[in-house]
Amino acid sequence: MGAQRSRTAAAVPKRWSRSVRADQWSFLFGEIALYAFGVLVATGAYLTVFFDPDMTLVAYDGSYVPLRGVPVSRAYESTLEISFDVRGGLLMRQIHHWAALVFIAAVCLQLVRMFFTGAFRRPRGPNWLVWVILLVLGMAAGVTGTILPDDMLSGGSLGLIQGVVQSIPVVGTRLTFWLFGADFPGDAIIPRFYWLHVLLLPAGMAGLLAFRRRLLRRHGHSRFLGPADSARTVRARTVHPGRALFFATCGVLALLGTVAQINPIWLYGPYRPGAISAGAVPGWYMGFLDGAVRIMPNWEFDVAGHPLTLAVLVPALLVPGAFFTVLAGYPALERRFTGDRDLHHVLDRPRDAATRTAVGAAGITFYGLLWAAASNDQIAYHFHLSLYTVTWFFRVAVFAGPVLAYTLTRRICLGLTYREQEAAEHGRQTGRIVMSPNGGFTEVTEPVAVASAPGPRVGIGWSRLTR
Incomplete structure (x- = not known):
């Protein structure tokens, strides 16, 4: 089988495989992720001008009357100013939030498409790893972004992060002091997450997308094989949506930001330690983590005088860590079990x-x-x-x-x-039955x-x- 695969892969000249563009609708998830990331960068740059990541308490005196006179952090106040006092600010906030959700969804769909069609096999193993890392960075960017406004949902996320960090054996308490400072939530966590959100994570994702584009130019698009297919016919029928898909992505995100309200922090109110909000759920991409924490039994043991809280450690760290490790290493696992180390430019059904x-x-x-x-x-x-x-x-x-x-x-x-x-x-x-000359059917x-x-x-x- 391996020799037959090699002959098939070798039958596609390299100069043709490099010129092949996406010729199937499922190939466009990567492009949508790229364009959504562009919208994230553009809207994020606009919001950065007006947002102040400061935890200093001030008395709110803005346009939203129900909160006037309430002591809030400067981060929360500046987010309200963006929403009610900056021209186009609320639209930019909502487009930015929707673009984050669409970006992570497109990355997930891209990984699903690559997995089920075998697009992660040689020589595209690095491309698979790029998308897995993009998913992790996108989730981290989404979490840090929802924490920045310092509203009630932000405080709930911070409380979960504190619990997860403290569940780490031996070093959990020290890591919590390093991350939050002396008190929870302290005055340092939002400024730290701000620079992580607006600088380090976007730079990492931009570098990965640029590296992915370079890999795409080097190896070309993988493709499905049809009846009587050849490299010449594939090259003749390729489609590249380009600008149409870019404007469609931007248009859909603008429409969602206009008509679909998301993250109305003025309804949640500023975060207060000890306060809770009913019906609060994390972003859809973090739902699996919340579900794992909810169904994990309340197991806690003492090991050498140190508490080992499995009720948080297992669902919040071990399960996601194992999941993403297996996801990143799956191409190597499949090569090991099958012995298939050939080059593959043709996808499987x-x-x-x-x-x-x-x-x-x-x-x-x-x-x-x-x-x-x-x-x-x-x-x-x-x-x-x-x-x-x-x-x-x-x-x-x-x-x-x-x-x-x-x-x-x-x-x-x-x-x-x-x-x-x-x-x-x-x-x-x-379903058509005919009678033969000798009377048979x-x-x-x-x-x-x-x-x-x-x-x-x-x-x-x-x-x-x-x-």
């Missing part, structure tokens, strides 16, 4: 790589169940269920659900592959055009496990 597709379905199920568990209280309330019943359901489902998803997905993929091979051998059934079949795949249709990528 998900059904043709049954085990890989099943692993991806299991991972998505695991993530989705943790994400849904973040709403365990809302589910219990609206469906009139016991909160403990819902919590225990998710505790069982996060283990049983991925196994069930893996089994069903793998069987479906193998079944589709077998049916396709059978149709290729015997033809597609048409037979069904008319049509030949099936099968794509010239880069190898056997069963088990591409995991041949030894899917046969």
Whole structure:
């Protein structure tokens, strides 16, 4: 199989593969992420002019009457000024927030597309790693951005960060003092997160996107193989949306920022230690972390005189750390299990790589169940269920659900592959019955055009496990 793959990859001249552009709609997620990042930089630069990351308390005396005279931090006051007193400020804030959500969503969809089609294989392993790091940096940028206004949601996020840092054995308390200062939340955390949010994280993401563009010029776009395909026909039918997609992305973000309210901090109020807000949930991309914390049992042990709080350490650090480590190292894992070290410029259909597709379905199920568990209280309330019943359901489902998803997905993929091979051998059934001259009846079949795949249709990528 490896030799056949090499011949197929070698059949595409390098000068043609470099010129191939995105010729399938799922290839555009990377471009959307790039354009959303551009909107983030532009709107963020505008907001930076008016935002003041200062924790000094002042008496609010702005346009929002219900908060007049209330002591607030300068960071919260400047955010209210942007929202009510700066021309176009609220629109810029909302576009910036929506662009952050769309950017992370586009990165996630790009990773899903690359995983299920095998686009992470050589020579595109570094490209996969770029997108994984972009996802981590994007999530960090989203969290630090929501903390900057110093509202009630900001304080809730800071409280979670404090709990996570303190759960680290031995050094947790010292790290908390270093991060927050002597008191929580202190006066230093928002200025520190400000420079992280507006300088370090954007610079890192910009560098990764530039490196990804360089990798794309070097290796070209991967592609799907169709019937009677060749490098010349692929080059002739390629499509590059370019400016149209850029203006469409900007237009959608501007429309969302105009008509869809998001993060109305004047309704939440300034953060006060000890105060809580009902119904508050994190950004969608952090929902899995909240869900993991909610369903984790309250386990705490003493190890050599040091408390070990597994109720926070496991769901908030170990589970996400293991998840992103496996995600980043998956290309190496697949190469190790399959022995496939050839170059691949042609993508797999998900059904043709049954085990890989099943692993991806299991991972998505695991993530989705943790994400849904973040709403365990809302589910219990609206469906009139016991909160403990819902919590225990998710505790069982996060283990049983991925196994069930893996089994069903793998069987479906193998079944589709077998049916396709059978149709290729015997033809597609048409339902038309004809009578032969000797009185017999037979069904008319049509030949099936099968794509010239880069190898056997069963088990591409995991041949030894899917046969």
